[in-house]
């Protein structure tokens with residue numbers, strides 16, 4: 194090779210090996226919050242004040258999450274049980290805990306038909322309007338500057354095909370304008386908080402989500418202040434993750450609002466649950482304006498539907514396969530900490546399999562880049578190994594997103610997962626790449642089988 198070309202090739206190799214060195218030392222995010230932060234998102238949980246004194250609860254919360262939503266403590270019955278007497282003690286406890294841990298707080302919720310004290314439902318229209326505006330004002334004022342987003346109005350629409358508002362003291366006595374009024378009042382109290390509409394059964398495209406969509410579109414066109422839409426995402430076999438979940442999030446985002454997964458829980462266990470969690474996380478990551486996810490509780494032990502074991506940590510705070518899948522989907526990797534009997538999580542059944550494919554992604558005179566994609570089989574996996582055999586005198590100059598080793602001939606390269614891409618949910622894939630020097634031989638390496646653990 195002419196000398197200048199040889200120098201240029203050496204420079205490429207040096208630059209490429211710097212990349213290798215970096216990728217080997219970079220620590221993978223090992224918590225949901227830090228992995229989500231790496232993707233510009235938060236990963237949060239609903240929190241109950243009365244569990245904060247339990248060390249495993251608080252420890253798991255603080256280790257894994259960087260956003261909280263008070264599960265019940267900011268609701269109307271908790272904050273204004275009798276008219277114009279406000280109690281914030283339990284909610285304050287959550288907010289100060291969150292602040293001490295640098296977690297965002299979502300305010301939940303200002304105007305909702307449920308957990309509404311009976312004195313509110315008994316009011317006439319004029320009184321109800323001023324009570325609603327006073328409630329929004331007092332609660333938002335108390336937390337001004339401490340809440341990144343408020344669920345201003347929660348669950349205002351009916352289930353089913355009507356697309357109508359649900360019957361509630363607000364809708365029945367104030368008419369559909371109560372939603373707009375609530376948002377306008379909220380903006381006037383804390384102009385820095387994001388103002389969200391939040392609902393369930395709106396996760397896919399259906400009559401209910403169409404009604405919310407029409408409302409948001411109307412609000413945007415008329416300048417009614419709305420910044421975000423929360424999709425609760427309570428899933429089980431009767432209400433599975435919709436196939437158009439991502440598309441639905443995207444159509445709302447396209448209206449010019451942020452979207453969030455606000456109360457995620459998915460009943461089930463094992464691989465099926467892990468896959469569902471993985472899919473939900475990936476859907477959020479695929480939508481630029483999906484700014485974060487919140488699961489509806491830290492542990493199955495205290496879930497509002499505990500018997501459905503819908504969360505990421507089991508009753509002993511062990512990491513479930515769903516945890517590993519969610520973390521892997523966020524690009525993180527489990528350290529195994531806190532796992533009850535299954536360190537590292539995933540695939541306790543020993544049925545780990547994977548498949549591989551190879552693509553030659555670019556070519557030049559003296560070298561080429563190859564990309565190997567590893568795909569988990571029908572069970573989640575914790576690690577993978579792939580072998581490639583090169584035709585001499587080809588040599589691999591650098592490799593990224595994997596850990597290579599060579600046999601004594603120097604022609605057979607075995608690549609194990611890097612520290613951060615070994616855990617894959619069932620059916621999920623990752624890839625590693627390399628640069629090879631042709632050294633006069635242009636053939637493509639032979640790809641061996643994939644072994645999973």
Ligand code: G2I
Nearest residue numbers: 264265301307308347348393425427456489496497
């Ligand atoms: O129902 C699930 C969620 C649906 N979207 C709005 C959320 O705010 C809602 O959360 C749940 C809480 O997880 C439950 O913890 O809302 C329920 C009430 O609608 C909460 O349940 C209530 C019980 O019904 C009360 O008996 C209990 O006193 O929790 C209260 C506090 O533990």
